[in-house]
Amino acid sequence: MTVTVKTFTSSSEAAAALSSDRNARYLGGGTLVMRALNEGDISLSTVVRANDQALTRIDPSGPRITLGAGVTFARILGERDLAFLHAPARSIGGPAVRNMGTVGGNLFAPNPYGDFTVALLALDATVALQGGFGSRDIPIEEFLQSRERQAGTLVLSVSCTRPTSAEAFHYRKIARIKPKGGSVITLAAHLPISGGRIAGARIALGSMAPTQIRARAAERALEGRSLDAATVEAAAAAAAEGTSPSDNALSSAWYRREIVGVHLRRLLLGQE
């Protein structure tokens, strides 16, 4: 399918081009945009690209890390300082998809994709956006809730605070095909411990609703307690609360609801 490709050297020009054309789509790694083009998606008439170096920058050191929207999963895997993000990055696609797919594109990837974003949601990331009229930072949860309306805005970067310790952050993608396969469900949990108790629990789920969501009932069951068997059991029992999964080729909605608690329990207890 023939489309118009517009390439810009600055992200603000790209953002302006995106916001002024409803049928324009930004090209990140292209793993989903090119699929749509190859399928002949007629909603797409313009492809916008930006060669802005800032979009591929990684700031991996310090307590708060920043990933440019154009950073690929392969690059994250090459950064020793980003070890806490290696499990989510490695869980995506095969090697070619990890060499191509970007953090920014993952924020928009529909089910069964968007695994990396599940990790970012548990880490309470901030998304930096550039619209036609300037830039702003919004919490990832707000971004995901309004994702449909974000068409026309350019994501510049995401940033998050490093987990308090390696043991405080847990991630797992449940897939039928190993080592590569679409998500049945994806889980991430950030459980900072302060004085022996969980303070600021965040659990994020993928494929359990139209976008990645937090399991708030499970978070409530964990908050202020010590991470023992009884607490984990209570969180597991509450895991499906507030979710609205769909049927797809990988699993039925019923199955997802049945197993989300099982996998949350295994994740929190570190069981296989």
Added chain:
Amino acid sequence: MAKTALQFRHNSSDVAIFVDGGTNLLVALRELIGDMTPKFGCGQGGCGTCSVLIDGELHLSCLTLAETVAGRSVETLDSLKQGPNLHPLQRAFAENFAAQCGYCTPGMLMAAKALLDRNPSPSRAEVVEAISGNICRCTGYEPIINAILAASGDRASA
């Protein structure tokens, strides 16, 4: 619609072509350059038979906007041949019966090359991971894994 001029390194030569907006690299290689070694399987990223190396990294050419390789180096299976001699990976594939219908073979060889270029003596698990984006409907994968391991042994002893 206007075409865009595009120049890049294709195996050992510099090429210049004109592409329509939205043309993917697989179409550019096959239809505009005439290199038929990357295959079309799905056009969806799902099969891996269109795999090529861009600046040494494994990419799916069907999901690569051709214009994005301007000034870069694209290696296809065609680059593996060295005169009449098979590349060690090709020889190992033949000796280990790693190709049946052969449709996945170009992508498997490029995925294997991407692995061995970076990691000359991979473990079996690393080989499995390296070809995890490539589908084979014939061999059951074992002969392919064995071939890649055999080729890595060859390189190590060479």
